[in-house]
Amino acid sequence: MPYIANTSEDQQAMLAAISCADFTDMWRKSQVTVPEPPLLNIPEGMSEFEVISKLRKLAAKNATELHTFIGAGYYDHIIPAAVSEITGRSEFYTAYTPYQPEASQGTLQAIYEYQSMICRLTGMPVSNASLYDGGTALFEAMMLAIRTTRRRQVVVSEAVSPIFRKMLDAYSSNLNIELIQISAGIDDSAQKELLKAVSERTACVIVQYPNFFGTIEAWSEFNEKVHEKKALSVCSTYPVSLALLTPPGELDFDIVTAEGQSLGNNLNFGGPYLGIMAVTEKLMRKMPGRVCGRTVDSEGKDGFVLTLQTREQHIRRESAMSNICSNESLCALSALVYLACVGKQGLIQVAELCAAKAAYARQLLLEIEGVEAVGGNAFFNEFVIQLPGDAAEIVGKLIDKGFAAGFPLGRYYPGRKNQLLVAVTEKRTKEEIKALATALEAVL
Amino acid sequence: MKLIFDKGKPGRRGSSLPKMDVPPENAVPAQFRRRTAAKLPEVSEQDVIRHYTLLSRKNMGVDTNFYPLGSCTMKYNPKVNERAASLPGFAELHPLLPQLRRGGALTQGALEVIYETQRLLCELLGFADCTMQPLAGAHGELTGIMLIAAYHKARGDHARKVLLIPDAAHGTNPASAMVGGFITQTVASDAEGNVDIEDLKKHLGPDTAGLMLTCPNTLGLFDKNVQEVCRLVHETGGLNYCDGANQNAVMGRVCPGQIGFDVMHVNIHKSFSTPHGGGGPGAGPVLVGECLVPYLPVSRVEKRDDGTYTLRYHCEESIGYIAPFYGNFGIILRAYAYILTLGREGLKRISENAVLNANYMRVRLAPYFDQKVDRPCMHECVFSAAPQAKKGVHALDIAKALIDRGFHPPTMYFPLIVHEALMIEPTETESKETLDEFIDALIEVVKLVDTDPESILAAPVTTPVRRLDETSAARNPNLADI
């Protein structure tokens, strides 16, 4: 039998050692007396070759050869080969959470370096070891703000990812949290209206930077006003964009979260992804999730441990900062190796390529008759265009031509049925962008 | 010890990127640009590979050492599963594709994997339906709790605010209950770690939303009263949640859905062989009985009459979106490969051998430790190092001494109801020879408690670092090199 080491002789010897006649006797003595299920609808086992052949066939039914211009928070970036070489080392991926630090210095130092990398990128002083994804990270940020301020009102801009906002909705439904959503424009996350909604009852304001429509906005003055009400300011960000943009830490955000998939992680049809969270020094001891600290051993040698564990569920149970236990350690390792590989100049180059190609694509698409600009004053690598008809229909036609042309906004913003959110990464060539424009023109 | 930041020099590069083939202008105005570049490393690709390869060698993993970490099910992670997850047809698939018109046709293979894995889990665990969305075990707990809340809410039963949790439970249970908006009450365990039925009866009432039960329990024992416990909770109008962290013990032998549980999660990264990744990612699918099906999260994968698959987004009573998409697909895929490989018979052999290995370990080690309960266990055995602690050598010290002998230590100090606990879970993938080597090493350590305790207190001595100063780490946290 695959993956079971004991031979039948071993099993007999061991059954004898535990004074059981056979497995039936063993179950009986372990007090498992419920009837054994027949499992008739589970097939017979298959050989390794048969399994991988079956899965290859299933994989072939998925189209990954499309020219993709969909983003909406999940981006098709280049991943250097070195990333999977390191995450594929089984000393990393077959280890458990590093609760025995002497036997886990590899994982621990990697987490410490990851935390450092996130701090350097976001301009925040403290990062945790990762959360599940960008959406759950935003929920955790909201809960952190509620714990800290002891207030239960949360104000969210509709220019925050609708996928994340739906998750906030679901999670807060039983929690006596007043979640106020403020409608926003493409170029303006509704800063004025958000500030109007902020009061002495507000735990935090949640915005996205760049916003869901790709737009970059100024936040310093905004955050100053949020802080006047002693509320916290939370932003969800796109890590690759921070190679070019002023880091959120310099804009006075209190909590920064992100979907970290864009840093060296595959799209994986929805996961595993990487929840990034970074906070101010003041919030460190109320932050959820594991965190690694640098210390010394009994001989004074540098080393690393999981620390501030009293925040966590295995110690504080129902009073813990969160219920999170498993995180996304291996995805954090991907992000770490990615950032180390592309490095200081490389990440800027990636971001410059994305931004230039997006600007070029927007210009080309706007030259098509019937396609119009919506916002677009300042954006990174994603922008919105207005099409002369239902964007979902048009995208459907382009799928048949081999293009995933973008994300139709009507799905989450009913008033924006004809609008399309287009993302361009460094992977897309000038030829692909031109071909997209030609194809779009042809289907209009 | 050098960090990656301490290596390299200005101008050194570790990657190559495509040339700028469009005009370099962009739409990022000067006032929004960062003034100084993020201080990322400037190293060569070889520097990166060497640095992290050397780091990897400072780890113990299942592939390098026996790793009998109780309640974590550190079984072998089959390589064909890794191969499957890296197929570009899965790894490079954008999750929004099926949400585009005509995009569903381009993701049929991935949707089939999700649908089929759900179906197989339902069959294996005895439930009506399943969601693959929860991203980890604790996330599955929270999802299950939200389903219980939705159930009571839909019935207008607003008084049910209390979740009952045995004192032997994992910390995630009470923490998840809190995040889900419930109040928790602790139910006592009897000497065998089973639910104390009399204490349970005292807590049951019109405010009972449900009971969260780890089955088999955290002492590694199967509660023979589990059906009676479930019946009592049902009688008062509550629901039964099964924490499936220990499912490896009864895989193919017990269907929790058929003995009184209404909802459960399984840890894919435990029972279904996906790697722990140094702390994640995992996956925690949630299975439900008929009564909870209407509340499952959206989107739902459905099979059409013509055999194709589609996503359904609108379910009137759904608790909504608990994950951005369809769960940790890459992990689900590995589990699917695992189930296909083992098949009906193989799945049954897992639990038989997991339980056999644990009992063999228990019988051979019993003379050297205290046992709270002296009867056959399930997939793990729990000892108390109280006799050694009396002599000044604690469970922690024994654990460190095992590291020097090439073994990852068992779980220490859990469950909380056992003093100086050492919890050993060998799993079915380990051979009798490996168990014997571990047992001999542990006996050697126990004997040293009498003859040379200092050597155990000094352990580990073979590791890259000795025991670390956790107090100063927590007093003056150094969490980043900035």
Place this chain on the structure above:
Amino acid sequence: MKYYSEEHEWILVEDDEATIGISEYAAAELGDITYVELPMEDDDVIVGDTLGVIESVKAASDVYSPITGTVIEVNSELEDNPGLINESAEKAGWICKLGNIDVAELDDLMTPDAYAKYLKTLA
């Protein structure tokens, strides 16, 4: 006068002010203290309310107020030096001072002698 609670807090009453901390016994039980979460000045508390949290590496213990009152001062030295509680739990390691106290509640607490006897029952 000094009193103790069953939860191992001590309270020293001088005039109409009370100084509160945890006993030497409790400090020793907790081990090396790594962090103290202090109450906020002006917080009103009643008997049994949480005044703060004392953390060691592997435990977090709530500090319960043995008396009703208003927080008038906190020992901010503990923020930088939580080990002060290990060194001097019943003097320099005090946690906070309460004003506005209800002295009648002191009757429910233990005298130093009674507390010493109580500790023996725990051993």
